[in-house]
Each structure stands twice: as structure tokens, then as C-alpha cells.
Amino acid sequence: MSGFDVESADRDQLAAALRASEFHVGAIYQVSLDPIIVIDNDGTIREFNRAAEHTFSRRRDKAIGTPVVRLFHPSAQERFQKNVSHFQATGGEGSMVGRNVEMQCVRQNGEQFVAEMALQPIPFEDAGRLVIFLREITERKRAELALKDSQRLYASLVENLPLCVMRKDREGRFTFANRAFCTMVGRPLEQLTGKTDFDLYSHELAEKYRRDDACVCETGDSFETIEINRAPDGTERHVHVMKTAVHDSGDSIIGIQILFMDITDRVRAELAVRRTSDELKQSNLELQQFAYVASHDLQAPLRAIAGFAQFLQHDYQDQLGANANEYIRQIVGGVQRMQQLINDLLAYSRVESRSRPCVSVDLAVVFDDVVNLLRAEIAESRGEVTRGELPSVAGDPAQLSQLLQNLISNDLKYHSVVAPRVQVTADRNDSGWTIAVRDNGIGIESRHHERIFEIFVRLHTQDKYPGTGIGLAVCRRIVLRHGGRIWVESEVDRGSTFYFTLPDRSNLQP
Amino acid sequence: MSTIAALGRPAEILLVDDSKVDVMLTRKAFEREKLVVNLHHVENGVECLAFLRKQAKYLDVPTPDLILLDINMPVMDGHEVLTELLKDENLRHLPVVILTSSEDERDILAMYRLRCNAYLSKPVDANKFQEVIKLINAFWLTVVVLPRK
Numbered sequence A: 001m002s003g004f005d006v007e008s009a010d011r012d013q014l015a016a017a018l019r020a021s022e023f024h025v026g027a028i029y030q031v032s033l034d035p036i037i038v039i040d041n042d043g044t045i046r047e048f049n050r051a052a053e054h055t056f057s058r059r060r061d062k063a064i065g066t067p068v069v070r071l072f073h074p075s076a077q078e079r080f081q082k083n084v085s086h087f088q089a090t091g092g093e094g095s096m097v098g099r100n101v102e103m104q105c106v107r108q109n110g111e112q113f114v115a116e117m118a119l120q121p122i123p124f125e126d127a128g129r130l131v132i133f134l135r136e137i138t139e140r141k142r143a144e145l146a147l148k149d150s151q152r153l154y155a156s157l158v159e160n161l162p163l164c165v166m167r168k169d170r171e172g173r174f175t176f177a178n179r180a181f182c183t184m185v186g187r188p189l190e191q192l193t194g195k196t197d198f199d200l201y202s203h204e205l206a207e208k209y210r211r212d213d214a215c216v217c218e219t220g221d222s223f224e225t226i227e228i229n230r231a232p233d234g235t236e237r238h239v240h241v242m243k244t245a246v247h248d249s250g251d252s253i254i255g256i257q258i259l260f261m262d263i264t265d266r267v268r269a270e271l272a273v274r275r276t277s278d279e280l281k282q283s284n285l286e287l288q289q290f291a292y293v294a295s296h297d298l299q300a301p302l303r304a305i306a307g308f309a310q311f312l313q314h315d316y317q318d319q320l321g322a323n324a325n326e327y328i329r330q331i332v333g334g335v336q337r338m339q340q341l342i343n344d345l346l347a348y349s350r351v352e353s354r355s356r357p358c359v360s361v362d363l364a365v366v367f368d369d370v371v372n373l374l375r376a377e378i379a380e381s382r383g384e385v386t387r388g389e390l391p392s393v394a395g396d397p398a399q400l401s402q403l404l405q406n407l408i409s410n411d412l413k414y415h416s417v418v419a420p421r422v423q424v425t426a427d428r429n430d431s432g433w434t435i436a437v438r439d440n441g442i443g444i445e446s447r448h449h450e451r452i453f454e455i456f457v458r459l460h461t462q463d464k465y466p467g468t469g470i471g472l473a474v475c476r477r478i479v480l481r482h483g484g485r486i487w488v489e490s491e492v493d494r495g496s497t498f499y500f501t502l503p504d505r506s507n508l509q510p
Numbered sequence B: 001m002s003t004i005a006a007l008g009r010p011a012e013i014l015l016v017d018d019s020k021v022d023v024m025l026t027r028k029a030f031e032r033e034k035l036v037v038n039l040h041h042v043e044n045g046v047e048c049l050a051f052l053r054k055q056a057k058y059l060d061v062p063t064p065d066l067i068l069l070d071i072n073m074p075v076m077d078g079h080e081v082l083t084e085l086l087k088d089e090n091l092r093h094l095p096v097v098i099l100t101s102s103e104d105e106r107d108i109l110a111m112y113r114l115r116c117n118a119y120l121s122k123p124v125d126a127n128k129f130q131e132v133i134k135l136i137n138a139f140w141l142t143v144v145v146l147p148r149k
Helices: A003-031 A050-056 A074-090 A138-160 A179-185 A203-219 A264-297 A299-315 A324-353 A363-373 A375-380 A397-413 A471-481 B020-032 B045-052 B078-087 B105-113 B126-141
Strands: A036-039 A045-048 A101-106 A112-124 A127-136 A164-169 A174-177 A223-230 A236-247 A253-262 A359-362 A384-387 A392-395 A421-428 A432-438 A486-490 A496-503 B011-016 B037-042 B066-069 B096-100 B118-121
Touching: A036 A050, A050 A127, A074 A101, A101 A127, A112 A138, A164 A179, A174 A179, A203 A223, A203 A236, A203 A253, A236 A264, A264 A299, A264 A324, A299 A324, A299 B020, A299 B126, A324 A471, A359 A363, A359 A397, A363 A375, A363 A384, A363 A397, A375 A397, A384 A397, A392 A397, A392 A496, A397 A421, A397 A432, A397 A471, A397 A496, A471 A486, A471 A496, B011 B045, B020 B037, B020 B126, B037 B045, B045 B066, B045 B078, B066 B078, B066 B126, B078 B096, B078 B105, B096 B126, B105 B118
Parallel strands: A384 A421, B011 B037, B011 B066, B066 B096, B096 B118
Antiparallel strands: A036 A045, A036 A127, A101 A112, A112 A127, A164 A174, A164 A253, A223 A236, A236 A253, A359 A392, A421 A432, A432 A496, A486 A496
């Protein structure tokens, strides 16, 4: 075997290896999923693989021979150019060369996208050429932005919530706290991270929190309670606490998340309301007691006055002067009026104290009962009391009866020269019923329309129309208790119409 | 079996009332009815029970045929008296008529629940009061057959 032959055989082998390598590189170049572009020194495209054709929607034969910068967005062109020039001047120390950079690229149709780019110089004949590898990262960029937005959203929510939010690891060390919590404990997050409840609260309180946390960590069950938290400065807060376990992606519990709300103001307000309500109940009870005592103790002296005056009349009739009978009559009359006053006042106080639960009341039945009760007055005044269709309403039957009785007996009392005509009708409104009690009586001046519902207000002398001035005050109290309102429309000598409303679902005060 | 009137002796009535005026009015009303009754008076529940049990100064008093009981009294009120009477085997048969100025429904219900025999309210008007006393006589002392023990 000659040396030539050996050399020749080596050369053949070398050539074969080279062909194989070229073949491999060519295959890789063509099959690559990422664009690969080869440019020469002046930036002209010399190779353009299939992935490049697809990504830029340009055909290879149209791309080759054109400047590569056309593939980039104008904003990126200069940068690219500068880097290539630098690379050529320094022989490979350019900022883009050998490193991955993001480039804004443009497809044939003008659509932009972001690609990561790597440059690799290759020696070709005497002039250097560059291989450009590109990888479209539009989707990744979009995901990154979306993630950033989402993080911003949650951070903004957590930081601006009027709730304290924090997280601890399984050892009870703070890993996160929002602004509300940092403000509450008076420390920035940097100073809280790694600390535990034992650094913030009394030993006792920290122990309690540790136990609660441990329970959540062990069971994975969430925990919710309302408790008192004593801040480091000693102030007490009522807090509504929710604790939940924090899981890692493998679903094991790595810590605990705590949300709590300062509800001190609400608790205080509730306490204040309860106190007021208790006081009111107490005051109502005392008022009832007072009314009871008044009914009993005020009547005893009245009985004495009336009784002995009458005995005086009986036993000493002959020995008394001529005026004596009249005096005694006045005494007895005064006592009777006083007694009426006491009874009416009691009725007024009982509107609240004797209230019964709200039931369905047929106003037609109530009306018929009232007319029956008033039949003596109706007969005496030769009056006529009629009604239209009356509905069933929600209310206290005894009080609604009292209400109608007071209004109708007023109509019978304050009649003009003609016999009284009273009519009770009902009208549906949006939220309930409006009841009208209309008469043909003497009427009421408009300046008195509000006043007449006040207690003890009377528009007439005892001689003309006896009364205590309590009847309409009782009416107003009853209507208010049923959640309605009462008013009058009237003109002197033109009769009066009293209206009251009864809402559908009456909320009777207890 | 007999009514009090038929016994031919004055009726023994115990009036339990703290109001001197009411006692005078009641006494006067009985007088004006020309009724022969022995009207005994005590001014509260404790005295009433002592009277009925013939304790202390009440050793020699008769057992009343009828008790007229007020409700509101100091020391011991009508509720407590009725409660005590119900518990006392020797006294629970005694007829009790409530005579009070209270027209409070709660009082009326409470007294009947404690088994009072009648509930009367004292009218302010003397003539009407007179009428009530007259009716007490006409019914309780004349018509009603009372137990003898």
C-alpha cells in the first residue's frame, strides 16, 4: 500500500465525514421549529429556513437577497444594525452576539411579534457570516403580562381591603402581611417577616393563636370566630377571624392564612343599641307601673270626694242652703271628669304597654263590632254609620277597634245641626291600605289639623263638647305603632275626613 | 243548709283594705242599706291572715262569713293573701270577694286564677258604690248558700 493511497484513503474518509456533517446540519436547519436565518456582512439574507418562511410568512426565494432588518420593527432595526456593526468591528464582542435578546419582529402582513434572538458568527470563505436563531415568544410574553396583571390585581385587593390579611409558615413565622395588618401592629412588613405572634402579643394571647393555628394546620379545616384581640399598646379590639390552611402545589399544608376584621365599632354600636333597648324596656316597665299606680291611687281620693259630697247631700239636704245641691253636683261632675281623664290617660299608656302580636284582622268585622258598641251614641244622635268594602289587614285587633271607635265616636260627637253621617272606606295603595273615616260634622280649621293629634289638645269648651283631648292622641299612637300615619282633611262646616294608612306587613313594636 | 240572712244573726264580714276613706265609704254604705252586719276591718294581708287564724290580738274574733279583699295594700297584698288561703286547709273554703279600684285585666285574671269568688271594682260615684254594696248583700248574704264549719 503506497503513502499516496493512504493519503487518498484519508481524504476520501474526510470528505465522506464532511458530507455527512453537512447533511446533518442541513437536516437540522430544515427541520428546526425555530427560524434560522443566515446573513452576510452587509446584512443581506443568504439562508432562510422553513420555520422562518412560516413565522415571517415570506417565501425563501423572496427573502434571500433582501436586507434582514426588514424582518424587524423599525424601533429594533437600528439596534440590530449597531450590534452587527460592533460585532464586525470587534470580531465577536457585540452586545447581541452570543446572548439571547428580545427583538420586535414584523411579519409580511405587518403583524408584530416578539422573538428571542441568538446570533452565531460562522466563518465563510473570508467574509464572516452570521446565523440568526429566532424563537417566537409572543405567547410567553402575553402570559407573563397577564400574570403580572393578575398579581397586581390581587396585591391591590389585598393591600386595600379593610381587612387584615397575613400568612404564617407552619412554625408560626409571618411570611406575609398586608398594609392593614402592618398599620395595626405598627411595623412594616420587613420587620414582621420571620417574626411570630410571641413577638407581638402577650404570651397568653400568642399561645392561644398558636393553638388555633396548629389546629388548622393539622386538620386542614378552616376556623372562624369572633374574639377579643389585645394590641401591644393595650387597646382591645373585637375581631372577626378566619383562618385557613395554605397548601403548596403538591397539596401539603405549608402554613396558614389569616383574615381578620376589626368589628369593634360594630360590637360597640350593638352594645349601645342593646343598652338603649334595655333602658327603654325598663322605662316602659316603669311607665306601666306608674299607670297602674295612677289608676289605683288617683281614684281612691276621687271616690272620697264624690262619695262624701253625695253623702252630704243625702244626709244633710234640709240643713244645707239652696245652692248646696248645685255645688255638690259640680263637685261630682268634676270628679267624674277627672276619672274620665285618668281612664283616657291609661288607655293612652296602654297603646304601648298592652300591645299584642300582629295578626290578620278583618276590618269589616272590627267595624261591625264598633258600631254595635256605639249603638247608644248612634241612636242618641240619630246618626248613620256605614262602610264600604273593608279589607283584612295586619295588626292588633283590640287597638284597631279602639282606633275606629275613637274616630267614629268623634264624628258622632262633633256633629252640626244635621244628624251625623259617617262613612268608613278603604283604598289600596302601593304598600298597604288607606282607610278614610268621613263625616258631615262641624269640620276643623286647617291651622288645627296637626295639633289635634297631640295629647290634651282640645278645640272646644267642656260645656259644648266634653272630652279629655286624648282620643286622637291614642289614635295617632295606635297608627304609628302599626307603621302607618294619620292625618285629617277638613274645612269648617264642610265635614272632616280622617285618613290613616296600614302597611301590608306591619312591624309592630314589641 | 242556710243563707246567712236565714241564720238570724248579723253577717260577719271582714274588710281588708288599707284606704281609710274606702273603709268609711263601705261602712257608711252598709249603714245606709240599714243592714245589720258586723263589719270587721284590717288594713293589710298579714293582719288578715292573723285575723282568720285568730292569732295575737285576734283571739276572740269570729270566723267571717265573707271576706272583702282589696288588692293593693302595703305589707302584704291581695295576691299573697289568696295564695296563702289556697294553701291553708282551714281557710281555703272561705268565700272571698275582691273589692278594688283596679280595673287592670292582669289583676282580674290573676285573682280568678287564685280562685277568688267574685271580682268587683269600686265605682267612684257614691251612688254606684252604694249599689254595689246593696248587691253584695242581696246576693252573698241573701241568696248564696255559704259553707259552715
